[in-house]
Amino acid sequence: xxxxxxxxxxxxxxxxxxLLALLLTGGLYAVLAPTSADAAPVKASTDDIATxxxxxxxxxxTCHGPSGSxxxxxxxxxxxxxxxxxFQVGTGRMPMQMNGPQAQVKPVQFSQDQIxxxxxxxxxxxxxxxxxxxxxxxxALGDPATGMSIFRTNCAMCHNAIGAGGALSQGKFAPxxxxxxxxxxxxxxxxxxxxxxxxxxxxITPEEKRDIIAFIDQQGGASPGGLDLxxxxxxxxxxxxxxxxxxxxxxxxxxxxxxxS
Amino acid sequence: xxNHDTGHEASNELVTHAPGTLPDKFEDPGHPEHHDRLGDLDxxxxxxxxxxxxxxxxxxxxxxxxxxxxxxxxPPGESVxxxxxxxxxxxxxxxxxxxxxxxxxVHWAKALMNDHEKSEERHLQRSDDDTRAAAVxxxxxxxxxxxxxxxxVLQGAMISALALFPLAIIVPLIGNVGGDWNFSKFRHTMWxxxxxxxxxxxxxxxxxxxxxxxxxxxxxxxxxxxxxxPLDEKAKAVVLLVRLDxxxxxxxxxxxxxxxxxxxxxxxxxxxxxxxxxxxxxxTHHLLCPCHQSTFDVSDGAKVVFGPxxxxxxxxxxxxxxxxxxxxxxxxxxxxxxxYWERLVK
Numbered sequence: 133x134x135x136x137x138x139x140x141x142x143x144x145x146x147x148x149x150x151l152l153a154l155l156l157t158g159g160l161y162a163v164l165a166p167t168s169a170d171a172a173p174v175k176a177s178t179d180d181i182a183t184x185x186x187x188x189x190x191x192x193x194t195c196h197g198p199s200g201s202x203x204x205x206x207x208x209x210x211x212x213x214x215x216x217x218x219f220q221v222g223t224g225r226m227p228m229q230m231n232g233p234q235a236q237v238k239p240v241q242f243s244q245d246q247i248x249x250x251x252x253x254x255x256x257x258x259x260x261x262x263x264x265x266x267x268x269x270x271x272a273l274g275d276p277a278t279g280m281s282i283f284r285t286n287c288a289m290c291h292n293a294i295g296a297g298g299a300l301s302q303g304k305f306a307p308x309x310x311x312x313x314x315x316x317x318x319x320x321x322x323x324x325x326x327x328x329x330x331x332x333x334x335x336i337t338p339e340e341k342r343d344i345i346a347f348i349d350q351q352g353g354a355s356p357g358g359l360d361l362x363x364x365x366x367x368x369x370x371x372x373x374x375x376x377x378x379x380x381x382x383x384x385x386x387x388x389x390x391x392x393s
Numbered sequence: 394x395x396n397h398d399t400g401h402e403a404s405n406e407l408v409t410h411a412p413g414t415l416p417d418k419f420e421d422p423g424h425p426e427h428h429d430r431l432g433d434l435d436x437x438x439x440x441x442x443x444x445x446x447x448x449x450x451x452x453x454x455x456x457x458x459x460x461x462x463x464x465x466x467x468p469p470g471e472s473v474x475x476x477x478x479x480x481x482x483x484x485x486x487x488x489x490x491x492x493x494x495x496x497x498x499v500h501w502a503k504a505l506m507n508d509h510e511k512s513e514e515r516h517l518q519r520s521d522d523d524t525r526a527a528a529v530x531x532x533x534x535x536x537x538x539x540x541x542x543x544x545x546v547l548q549g550a551m552i553s554a555l556a557l558f559p560l561a562i563i564v565p566l567i568g569n570v571g572g573d574w575n576f577s578k579f580r581h582t583m584w585x586x587x588x589x590x591x592x593x594x595x596x597x598x599x600x601x602x603x604x605x606x607x608x609x610x611x612x613x614x615x616x617x618x619x620x621x622x623p624l625d626e627k628a629k630a631v632v633l634l635v636r637l638d639x640x641x642x643x644x645x646x647x648x649x650x651x652x653x654x655x656x657x658x659x660x661x662x663x664x665x666x667x668x669x670x671x672x673x674x675x676x677t678h679h680l681l682c683p684c685h686q687s688t689f690d691v692s693d694g695a696k697v698v699f700g701p702x703x704x705x706x707x708x709x710x711x712x713x714x715x716x717x718x719x720x721x722x723x724x725x726x727x728x729x730x731x732x733y734w735e736r737l738v739k
Contacts, residue, residue, distance in 0.1 A: 282594065282595070285594055286609075286611055289669070289671040289672050289683050290672050300672060300674060300681065301679060301681060301686075301699075304674065324675055326675070327674040327675055327676055329607055329608060329609035329635075329673050329675045330605055330606075330608045330609075331608070332608060334599065334600070334604075335599075335603070335604075335609075335610050340595070354473045354474045354477055355473075356473045356476050356477055356480075357477070358480065388503075391430075391508070392430050392432070392504045392508070393431060
């Protein structure tokens with residue numbers, strides 16, 4: 133301590149103090165400042181909106197119209213909100229690759245920054261649901277048991293009891309949910325993409341949505357019974373039993389009955 | 394070579410008959426000619442077949458040892474992965490040890506045991522007359538000995554006992570099945586005037602303003618959990634609530650007042666065999682049944698557009714109360730569920 137006290141009068145002391153103060157401020161900022169995902173949807177700058185508009189004009193306006201109000205081939209985007217953009221573009225469904233019964237998942241075409249800029253522009257067209265915060269979609273904070281009972285009533289008839297997906301009419305289908313990120317799951321419930329209905333916060337509250345995400349997070353691991361055959365139930369299992377199982381039995385019967393050469 | 398020669402020379406030659414000269418009865422062509430197996434002619438092949446049988450038995454022995462090793466070395470454990478591995482190894486071990494024995498036995502019989510065909514002539518099914526007469530005689534003797542023709546009381550007692558016994562089966566059967574003759578309960582659900590629509594399973598009442606276009610709400614009546622048999626009531630009363638753009642909604646005159654600002658409520662019980670119809674496609678407004686793919690058009694009175702269902706889903710007339718919550722105007726105006734019940738109670 134004596135050595136430190138002796139150096140208090142040193143010429144360099146103010147510089148050291150200044151450096152320490154800067155370090156403290158920086159450290160505090162790093163701890164307390166909102167994370168980028170938290171802030172992005174809320175605090176979209178005018179720059180983001182302008183860049184987003186350029187991206188929109190280059191990539192989306194052909195179908196959705198220069199002002200995003202829709203054309204004969206694509207719906208209006210006014211009021212769909214940032215959540216819809218983050219889901220559709222963030223899962224690669226948009227920009228759409230080809231016409232078909234429904235837009236398919238494909239490699240994502242934009243960086244997350246660009247998606248946020250696009251989302252900021254579309255959100256500026258009209259009020260709509262925002263991208264959820266990481267806390268809203270954290271499976272660790274949800275209750276999988278409650279999530280299961282809500283999933284069973286609202287989701288399981290299309291997406292299968294364990295979220296393995298299932299067929300709809302005329303080539304449409306409800307996709308498997310195991311690899312979908314929690315944020316995209318939340319946004320899908322909120323915005324109702326394509327054939328899926330909307331589940332707004334009055335229908336399934338944000339906490340219940342997180343419970344559902346916690347339930348889905350538990351699904352899709354190893355199947356205890358061996359091959360799960362797509363987890364599609366009696367169709368694939370029946371096909372297997374009738375074609376492979378009975379085929380082997382018939383083969384064995386023919387072999388037993390045939391004369392040895 | 395053949396030990397089954399019964400007078401007909403086996404012949405592979407094709408015999409042709411001129412038109413109109415077909416014989417009354419075709420001759421029995423007899424057995425096909427006997428061919429020796431490779432093993433019968435060549436001792437080497439015989440030895441080879443023997444080795445194959447030994448190999449099959451050896452596979453069984455190894456598989457049984459493998460099963461026992463797996464049983465002790467790979468316990469099911471606690472995780473799904475370890476359970477699957479344990480099941481897989483035990484299953485493969487069991488399958489190979491049994492299949493090895495089975496295939497070895499069949500191969501042994503086919504390739505090593507002799508292959509001489511033997512014929513066994515069929516005998517008549519009918520017994521000869523003496524045996525038949527003797528059997529009838531035994532029965533007659535028994536009847537005479539019991540004196541059933543003379544002892545009227547005994548006869549009556551026996552017939553009564555035999556006739557009454559089936560009641561012990563029939564009465565409980567009818568009692569259990571038909572103990573409840575109240576069929577009207579199939580015609581009505583617990584919906585009545587003023588019952589609030591609440592979310593399934595959380596039971597929150599719903600404001601009409603919360604039902605945005607494109608939304609689907611799965612609905613149970615308020616107070617369901619307080620009913621004596623909530624699941625029985627739920628099985629009849631579940632409803633699907635959808636809001637459409639009123640311009641897309643086709644409604645008949647009499648049902649115009651049953652919806653509220655484009656919000657329509659339909660029974661979720663399929664009119665085919667009663668599965669919960671709940672796969673709703675937001676863009677086509679089609680509602681699919683998961684069991685047999687009956688498809689209902691929600692924008693057009695839930696009429697059947699595909700599948701085995703015969704009539705549209707019953708619509709629940711709804712409106713809002715003073716606080717803006719959705720309520721039922723009345724019960725369904727027709728029985729819910731499969732068409733069978735509608736016919737039965739009419």
